[in-house]
């Protein structure tokens with residue numbers, strides 16, 4: 317059919333333009349900006365230089381020369397594509413070596429490396445539970461976990477964010493024999509950390525499996541950045557066969573992809589049963605090489621995390637005097653994610669726009685991504701930020717807080 321041929325008026329496809337227009341009216345149309353790196357946290361956005369506070373590259377590793385050189389050498393050794401599923405010819409020696417490094421880094425028996433985080437969550441949950449089973453999901457969990465729950469066809473029980481008493485009640489009431497509790501380890505819009513020991517204790521009491529998504533904790537929390545589970549003291553000798561740990565490699569690790577880690581048998585099961593593992597092309601070896609370099613830096617360059625922590629302290633101390641004056645709330649967080657809750661949608665957008673006019677890019681996050689009345693600026697800090705960068709942000713917010 318020629319592209320200029322009209323669709324019949326009755327076709328559902330003919331409604332798409334109106335539906336897009338409705339998104340415009342509700343100010344819900346999403347647009348993209350084309351971005352290119354400058355120096356540090358400075359980037360070009362649609363040709364305009366901006367200082368960004370919105371990247372998940374929390375340690376500034378995405379452009380680190382060690383990673384770039386490792387990727388370049390990886391491309392020379394392996395080419396740029398993996399050529400197939402890991403079940404056929406895609407499981408390179410580089411990917412195999414990365415899996416061993418990942419397991420050692422997070423101090424769990426075995427790891428499995430996936431090409432993307434979203435696909436990992438969306439397909440690992442259906443490999444664990446099915447119709448007749450039950451999955452218990454924190455109300456603030458990431459979309460990929462929510463989709464994984466839906467795809468599994470298990471009975472989905474959503475519990476109020478962090479409410480262990482409510483979770484206990486739901487677990488007690490569930491007749492399912494196979495129970496899975498899923499939670500972000502660090503919540504992506506608030507920056508707070510789940511009560512991992514509390515969740516694990518409930519899972520032990522109810523014979524459930526606990527799956528933790530540590531997308532925002534790996535590299536940031538725990539000794540040497542080994543993640544939220546290590547920070548909770550539940551790795552190595554203390555590791556539980558009831559925990560499935562998942563983390564993305566696209567945030568602090570600075571590259572892309574993800575992995576799951578846990579007991580030998582659990583990981584072997586997922587290797588057998590996870591559809592996005594079996595039926596997707598393996599990640600290119602050059603990425604595994606870059607990730608090996610990333611793990612080495614996390615382990616041996618504590619200055620990266622120290623720099624991030626210094627920026628977090630600087631921001632929180634600098635914002636304190638503004639809070640009383642404005643009614644803004646800074647959510648408790650010692651992670652790179654600092655949520656400045658403004659409340660009103662329009663106020664959050666105005667603040668974002670005011671910052672943009674001052675050369676700063678801080679995203680406003682509105683419902684339904686966050687709860688009604690909690691529109692916010694999501695300030696993402698990084699080891700790539702300098703002290704002056706954070707001072708600029710504080711000065712701009714101070715100006716905007718003064719009517």
Ligand SMILES: *Cc1c(COP(=O)(O)O)cnc(C)c1O
Nearest residue numbers: 432433434458460504531564566
């Ligand atoms: C980003 C993110 C994912 C998805 O990972 P990708 O690597 O971006 O596909 C999954 N879970 C959480 C909590 C995330 O923040």
